[in-house]
Amino acid sequence: MAVFELKEALPPPARSAGATGWIRANLLSSPLNIALTLLGAYLILTFLPPLLDWAIFSADFTGETQDACVSGGACWTFITNRLPFFTYGFYPEPERWRVNIGFLLLAAVMIPQFIEKIPGKQWIGLFGLTGLPILVAILLSGGIFGLESVPTDKWGGLMLTLVLAFVGIVGALPIGVVLALGRRSQMPIVRIVCTTFIELWRGVPLISVLFMASVMLPLFLPEGVSFDKLLRALIGITMFQSAYMAEVIRGGLQAIPRGQYEAASALGLGYWRSMGLIILPQALKLVIPGIVNTFISLFKDTTLVLIIGLFDILQTVNSSIVDPSWNNVATEGYVFAAFSFWVFCFSMSRYSQALERKLHTGHKR
Amino acid sequence: MSKTPEGSGGGAPVVKPPAYRDPRVRAIAFQVLTVVVLVWFFWMIFQNTLHNMESRGITTGFGFLDRAAGFGILMSLIPYDETMTYGRTFIVGLLNTLMVSILGIILATILGFLLGIARLSKNWLIAKIALVYVETLRNIPLLLQIFFWYIAVLRSLPSPKQSLGIGTSAFLNNRGLYIPAPVTESGFGVVLLVLAAAIVGVWFMARWAKARQMATGQPFPTFLAGLGIIIGAPLLTFLVLGVPMSLDYPALKGFNFIGGTRIIPELMALLTALTMYTATFIAEIVRSGIQAVSHGQTEAANSLGLKTGTTLRLIVIPQAMRVIIPPLTSQYLNLTKNSSLATAIGYPDLVSVFMGTTLNQTGQAVEIVAMTMAVYLAISLIISGLMNWYNKSMALKER
Structure with missing residues (x-):
């Protein structure tokens, strides 16, 4: 009588497992896929080696002046020499x-x-x-x-960029909360005022807001009162950003189920207490990723202040690359500035994505 | 809280709360207060502005728009020279803004959709290249990208004498891109007429094809046939009439190029940066839109026996577009508003020409800033109005 014997499981076919299988599935699964892989490989091979060679292998890092840049690649010497200026401006x-x-x-x-x-x-x-x-x-x-x-006209570089971004967000958050609450208010006049304010600021470019802050604000003030340039830019940025912030927060307020509002009323809480204790804590927690995204765009938008004559990090680079004692360093300067912004923005966007994933668990419906 | 047996009795007299605790009275009082504060605030600003303008000798009103401008503009879509009015500079700037915005929207949409689809590609290499592109460029400020293209790339190109030739008839140098310009000759109008006729004809053909499919179930290759007619008929007329168009090639004369069309480096830099930056955002919108269509829809379509192309066209894309359209609209608006960064490199857009040079020359800050902002507001409202209308027609019809 034949005895049933379990055979050892065979390994998966070599063509569909391990590295070979992965390559077949992800790179070579069809003629179109093979063509795309070849295209991708061509792109990488055309652009990456010259780029790496320029940026790292034949670049110069040390030295004091232009003469140190001899090897034909990037002249990072320029950056290392100007780093204090890029960080502190004229401080x-x-x-x-x-x-x-x-x-x-x-x-x-x-x-x-x-x-x-x-x-x-x-x-x-x-x-x-x-x-x-x-x-x-x-x-x-x-x-x-x-x-x-x-004086603030001595402030500059990365420091000024951070000051603008930080004050922008700290100012925009409370104003945004008030505007968002106003836009959802039961009182028609308050609602109209808040909606108009938000839509006006969101409809115009930041650059025209900055122009307005620098050209028209002095006309609005009574005689003898004047703001310095940085403060004017800060007011413009904060107003502009608070409109965007209000829309983000409104999204959070709308996501809170009606039951929460009704429960708060049933407990006998007035408007401010039901908002402060029940609605806003939940709504703000929901929109933290949105707030971080607003902050990222604010951070990038701070570069616009150079148009009204402030020395943010981009303007310090702009003014350094025309220095006659260095020539042909524009690319290095802009790559450095781009990298500084990229580090901040990319890490913040990763943070916001991680937060989104973490907060998502509680609100899946 | 102490327990009071208030509700249990039933005979307790209802005490009317004082007026200041009545929510309706409070609401009215608060709104009146808001209006008073706002009116006072704007009255103060108005008074201060009048006073300040008087003390600086600035006249008010829009009379300045009729005065001669006296400055040249780098690029203009309509005839313009120094003798024309400030009002004309407004139109020139506005047209330049609209042109760069429309071109930017078209290019960014194409690149963005390509990148978004590439992000979802089954091909690992292509998906990763698209990912690196998106994550790099969207985290770098737009203004920086504009400067990079303008100063680091385009301005360091060789002079006209050592131009880089693209093919044999286009040239790139530090003064811009020179391309052949089409010159129409008599008879070209007929070609345009035929094109218009073809479009109308195809519209009727599409209606007929749809009606026939509804009645008999027989499909008709509307898209291919329509494309054939729209391209074929004008092309045929064009050839029959003996090519009523010639190209004006740019040629090097002395130190500069003569003939052809010149695309100024400011426009190229602005357009490149706007396109590459906005495309990253559009790519993410497209990706999330396509991912939002559940796989069950594709499977259901397959089980109904629809072909892959038909599934995409009738099932996936309409549903994805519903998710894509609203954020796409706001990206178009962003691009239009971001085109004002042109002023940093001197592309003559509305902000640069009107809010820059004209304002500096006339000092009419209030009028000019108000006009410029009104233009952007109007553009925003028109685009979002159109998109809301389109969105409504695409919205889920629930029965």
Whole structure:
């Protein structure tokens, strides 16, 4: 009598498993696919080796002047020499430690937000939105506590970019919340005012807002009152960004089910308490990724201030590449500036995506 | 809270709350307050502006639009010279803005759809190349990209004498791109007429084909036949009439090119940067739109026996477009507004010509800023109105 014996399972066919299988499935599955692979390989082989050669293998990194750039590749010497200017602008050299402390404080507030298990990180975040801007403003502009006063036209570079972006977001968030609540208000006049405000700002380009802030704002003010250039740009950016922020927050408010509003009313909570305790905490948590995305676009938009004559990081690069003691460094300068922006924006967008995935679990329907 | 047996009795007298606790009274009071504050605020601004303009000797009103401008503009779609009015500079700038926006929208849509489909490609290499492109370019500010193309690439091209030839009739140098210009001769109007006639004819053919399919179930290759007629008929007329068009080739004379059409480097840089930047956002929109159509739809279509092309055309694309259209609209609006960055490199768009040079010359800040902003607002409202209308016609018809 034949005894049933289980045979050893055969390994999967070599053509459909392991590296070979992966290549067959993902690169060579059909004639079209093979053609696409060849196209992709052609693109990579045409562009990547010259790029790497220019940027790394035949580039110069050390030295002091143009003469150090002899090997024909990128002249990173230019960047390393101008790095202080790109970071601090015209901020006086002996006072730059103050900017460094500002950077450190910003990092100390930001980094805990990216780490899971840090106790009280919402308090650190709250400090970042309230106390930190005041502290850093005092630190940077000086004039009291024996700190030497540094006028804002000396601010520049990465520092100015960060100041613009940070103040923009800190200012835009509360105004955006108020506008979003106003747009969903039961009171017709409040609703019309808020909707008009939001749509007006969203309908015009930021550059015309900045022009308006720099040309028309002085006309609006009573005689004798004047704002400096940086403050005018900050007002323009904050107004512009708060309209976008309001729309993001409105999205969150609309996502909260009616039952929550009704439950809050049933508990006897008034408007402000039901918003502050029930609706906004849920709505804001829902739209954190949207807020981060708004922040990313704000961060990129800060470059526009160079058009009204502020020295942000892009303008420091612009003014350095025309320096006659260096020639043909435009590409290096722009690549450096692009990389600085890319690092900030890419890490923020990754953060927002991770947050979206984390927050998504609770709201799947 | 203390427990009061209020509701249990039933005979307790209803105490009317004081007026200031009545929500309706509060709402009215709050709105009146809002209006008063706003009116006061704008009145203050109005008074200050009048006072400030008076003390600086600026006249108000739109009279300046009729005065001679006295400055030249790099590029104009309509005849323009220094003797024309400031009002004319407004039109020139507006047309330049519209031109770069429309070109940018067309190019960015094509590139964006290609990239979005490439992101979803089964081919790993192509998908990764598209991913790297999207993640790199969308995280770099647009203004920086414009400067890069303008200063680092186009301005460091060789001078006209050492132009880079593209083929034998197009030349690229630091003064721009020179391409052959078409010159129409008599008889070309007939070709255009035939083209119009072909379009009308194809429209009727499509109606007939649809009616026949509804009645008999027999499909008709409307798309291929229509394409054939629209391209074929004018082409045939063109050839029969003996090619009533010639090309004006650019030629090097002395230090510069004569003839042909010149595309200024400012336009090229702006258009390249706008296209490449906006395409990354469109790619992400297209990708998420296609992914939003559930696979069950494709499977259902397959089980009904539809071919792959038909499935895509009738099932997947209409549903994906429903997700794609609203964010795509806002990207088109962004592109239009971003075209104002032209002012940084001196492309003569509305902001650069009107809000820049004209404002500096006349000092009429309030009028000029208001006019410019009104234009952008109008464009925004028109595009979003059109797109809302289209969106409604595409929206899910629930029964």
